[in-house]
Amino acid sequence: LRAPDGTTVPTIFAEMSALAAKTGAINLGQGFPDEDGPAEVLEAAREAIARGVNQYPPGRGIPDLRLAIAEHQRRCYGLQLDPERDVLVTAGATEALAATLLALVDGPGDEVVVFEPFYDSYAACVALAGARLVPVPLRWPDFQPDLDELAAAVTDRTRIILLNDPHNPTGSVFSREVLARIVELAERHDAVIVTDEVYEHLVFDGPHVPIATLPGAWERTVSISSAGKTFSVTGWKIGWVTAPAPLVAAVLAVKQFLTYVNGSPFQPAIAAGLRLPDTFFGGLARTMREKRDLLGAGLRSAGFDVSEPAGSYFTVADAAPLGAADAVEFCRALPERAGVVAVPLPAFATAGHRDRYRTLVRFAACKRVDVLEDAVSRLAALR
Ligand code: PMP
Ligand code: GLN
Numbered sequence: 394l395r396a397p398d399g400t401t402v403p404t405i406f407a408e409m410s411a412l413a414a415k416t417g418a419i420n421l422g423q424g425f426p427d428e429d430g431p432a433e434v435l436e437a438a439r440e441a442i443a444r445g446v447n448q449y450p451p452g453r454g455i456p457d458l459r460l461a462i463a464e465h466q467r468r469c470y471g472l473q474l475d476p477e478r479d480v481l482v483t484a485g486a487t488e489a490l491a492a493t494l495l496a497l498v499d500g501p502g503d504e505v506v507v508f509e510p511f512y513d514s515y516a517a518c519v520a521l522a523g524a525r526l527v528p529v530p531l532r533w534p535d536f537q538p539d540l541d542e543l544a545a546a547v548t549d550r551t552r553i554i555l556l557n558d559p560h561n562p563t564g565s566v567f568s569r570e571v572l573a574r575i576v577e578l579a580e581r582h583d584a585v586i587v588t589d590e591v592y593e594h595l596v597f598d599g600p601h602v603p604i605a606t607l608p609g610a611w612e613r614t615v616s617i618s619s620a621g622k623t624f625s626v627t628g629w630k631i632g633w634v635t636a637p638a639p640l641v642a643a644v645l646a647v648k649q650f651l652t653y654v655n656g657s658p659f660q661p662a663i664a665a666g667l668r669l670p671d672t673f674f675g676g677l678a679r680t681m682r683e684k685r686d687l688l689g690a691g692l693r694s695a696g697f698d699v700s701e702p703a704g705s706y707f708t709v710a711d712a713a714p715l716g717a718a719d720a721v722e723f724c725r726a727l728p729e730r731a732g733v734v735a736v737p738l739p740a741f742a743t744a745g746h747r748d749r750y751r752t753l754v755r756f757a758a759c760k761r762v763d764v765l766e767d768a769v770s771r772l773a774a775l776r
Pocket of ligand 2: 404406407422423424425561
């Protein structure tokens with residue numbers, strides 16, 4: 394089944410997780426952690442439920458979470474936000490993305506520049522908003538955009554430049570030069586920058602540089618993040634938008650009719666999480682870096698060519714040295730062959746560009762060390 398924009402229905406994540414469940418294979422496909430997040434955060438949610446924080450929260454999110462988000466942006470990045478006007482809580486980054494695109498796209502002539510491959514909801518939301526998607530390719534093995542291709546993609550028709558940094562599915566982190574070029578092009582063509590930074594605390598050679606901190610960027614940038622990856626609670630669906638007040642107001646106007654509000658007892662818990670000491674955030678990145686190294690070494694010794702991600706949950710490997718001609722077929726067969734599930738990279742590209750990523754496969758490293766070790770030893774059988 395295919396949606397009008399070419400994305401698969403069910404999503405590639407649903408298909409591959411179902412395959413993992415059916416075959417009992419280790420699921421390195423869908424990116425979700427297999428360990429709980431910090432005990433304080435879990436306890437704060439239980440406590441909020443017991444305290445009766447169970448009805449509709451305010452439309453913008455509870456004041457204390459908005460304050461905690463503003464404090465976090467100042468502590469980590471030196472950004473000064475007004476928690477009353479510059480912050481909006483959403484049902485995960487997914488809703489933030491949908492509401493932002495629906496709010497800011499004016500009509501069918503509008504274009505949204507997106508770096509390809511991309512997280513699968515991007516093309517679906519661009520299609521829902523009635524805009525045209527203009528992909529800029531990221532290529533193996535460093536997955537940085539070519540600056541000339543980027544410049545050629547941005548025109549006066551561009552309404553939004555949408556980036557994801559650190560990047561899913563490739564694990565790349567955009568260089569400062571690339572970020573500066575995006576800002577320059579957005580200024581020149583009066584486009585809005587929308588940045589999805591859900592992996593902000595999973596940068597391995599930090600610090601993370603939000604594009605909103607670059608000169609000239611803040612005024613035209615909608616920054617999106619979420620609690621799912623930072624606190625290992627992907628099912629809670631607490632996300633947020635930070636931006637200048639008029640942009641936040643536009644996103645809120647849409648969000649109110651998508652979900653209205655969400656996750657009341659989880660909101661105080663995430664406020665507590667955002668106030669955890671720097672050692673928590675540093676430890677998260679360090680642990681994921683160790684997992685990246687373990688997975689990367691295992692994939693290499695199984696015979697894959699492997700790109701070295703600078704952030705996120707993900708590592709991309711080329712299965713061509715193992716004789717694969719098609720990543721989709723390779724991933725469909727992998728559970729039977731090796732007892733492991735992974736996701737084909739072509740699933741993250743538009744139909745006309747899937748060939749660029751023909752033999753590339755995405756593996757998620759956000760699993761327990763013993764699970765990764767088991768997966769790596771199973772993959773060794775491929776050789
Ligand atoms: N953007 C990217 C790049 C992601 O990887 C994810 C999570 N899988 C999301 C958005 C969605 O985040 P959330 O679960 O907070 O809706
Ligand atoms: N972000 C996760 C991934 O890319 C999960 C996505 C999903 O299940 N929709 O694997």
